[in-house]
Amino acid sequence: MNQRLSLANKNKNHKEERFQLSYELVGKDTIIIRGINEEKDSVYAELNRINKKYLLFEGRRKPVKL
DSSP states (O other): OEEEEEEEOOOTTOTTOEEEEEEEEETTTEEEEEEEETTOOEEEEEEEOOOOOOHHHHOSSSOOOO
């Protein structure tokens, strides 16, 4: 599964910054992002899910073990 993503900087001082990226889901816990920026430099990022407990979702009245 390969998807396309276009990102543009909305900052008025950097409007020329643009990224053409594609992302791929690898398993259920990994996303790979690759592409190029406006200067034709390559971009690569691998995002891995970390199972983490957040106190906001756990609540204050329950004992929490991290």
